Amino acid sequence: MSRRNLLRGTAISAGAVALPSLLTACGGGPADAGKTVAMGSNASDPVPKKAYGEAFKAYEKQSKEKRKVKVNTVDHNSFQENINRYLQSTPDDVFMWFAGYRMQFFAKKNLLHEISDLWSGFDGFSDAIKDQSTGEDGKQYFVPFYYYPWAVFHRRSVFQKYGYEAPKNLDEYVALAKQMQKDKLIPIAFADKDGWPAMGTFDYLNMRINGYEFHKALMAGEKAWNGTEVKEVFDTWRRLMPYHQEGANGRTWQEAAGALQKSEAGMAVFGLPQPGQQFPDDEREDLDFFVFPEINPEHGTDAVEAPIDGFLLAKKGKNLKDDKGMEAAKDLLKFLATAEAENTYLEHDPTNIAVHEEADTAKYSELQQKAVELVSSAKQISQFLDRDTRPDFASTVMIPALQSFIGNPKDIDGLVNDIERQKKTVFAAD
Incomplete structure (x- = not known):
């Protein structure tokens, strides 16, 4: 389709x-x-x-x-x-x-x-x-x-205050995050206590690196989670992890969105309702977003989660x-x-x-x-990880897997091998 x-x-x-x-x-x-x-x-x-x-x-x-x-x-x-x-x-x-x-x-x-x-x-x-x-x-x-839609949200006033510009690619995204650290901001507000918020970041990294068709096949259980494609996704995410808000597994999405609203954080990867509902009516005009940056020029920024x-x-x-x-x-x-x-x-x-x-x-x-x-x-247009795959795979495998990665992003081989092993079991079920 x-x-x-x-x-x-x-x-x-x-x-x-x-x-x-x-x-x-x-x-x-x-x-x-x-x-x-x-x-x-x-x-x-x-x-x-x-x-x-x-x-x-x-x-x-x-x-x-x-x-x-x-x-x-x-x-x-x-x-x-x-x-x-x-x-x-x-x-x-x-x-x-x-x-x-x-x-x-x-x-x-x-x-x-x-x-x-x-x-x-x-x-x-x-x-x-x-x-x-x-x-x-x-x-x-x-x-x-x-x-x-999901995108990278920020406050207009914060970007104006520091002279930030929306990044167009991964290198610019990392450079912006580094500058935000120098300016004493949390570069990327982040939370995954609820289990699903980190899926948005995974999806965008995967679609930017491997493309939408790979995303569909991966979610359908047709691609290997321990292949080079997925390893690159986690490797790239590990590069970004130092700029994410620490302690994400113990933080709700409301708390992360609150950090953006309070101007403590410079950016956050969310769906529109998450930061939108945390901003008071008289502040919502200050909320803005940019598309998740390009990583692989072959796929550009073609895919959007909506x-x-x-x-x-x-x-x-x-x-x-x-x-x-x-x-x-x-x-x-x-x-x-x-x-x-x-x-x-x-x-x-x-x-x-x-x-x-x-x-x-x-x-x-x-x-x-x-x-x-x-x-x-x-x-x-993608529907989001936990909507594009089997609900049992999303809840019993991917939620704990992503939380494990957030807690310890070093052992990527062990992580993806474990996901692939569990995937085969889940997708073999009727």
């Missing part, structure tokens, strides 16, 4: 309950089947939690049947780490998740209801967006809601055995597939980009407009 135009159609237009070991749906299920839809939410951070809440209120307000949305908000990391067990137990009817492989994996496991009937009535989504919402069986399972988030219908949803419950859940999904729903969300969270072609982009900030241009001009 070509992803060159994955988002072009849309881009040109335009209190958490912590469950440390297992996700569970809200107990018991609504008694008034067909009137209340149970929503499993991973939006545990304040900004998206409020924005989703406003979108659900908008649905309730326009619902002729006076339906309600009962939200079960779970810590984002716990949600991701326990999603497989959640879906195999008694999950909420609708839940928040990701497009692409992460959706396809659970569809193939028969843990999702297909919604091809809903898609037949959808409009405003490009063919490429529909493709990312489609399972390997050709049926649709996913309602896309927004996307956001994950798509949205909603899925759980096969074992607690209210979905009842026809009225299914009707209610699908009615909610129909609303969430509208420009109105996305407009309502983005009004309260201006750190993402709408996927619906009719969404109102007139109020987009300069940062959002720049994000749209970054994605629409990309030759390839």
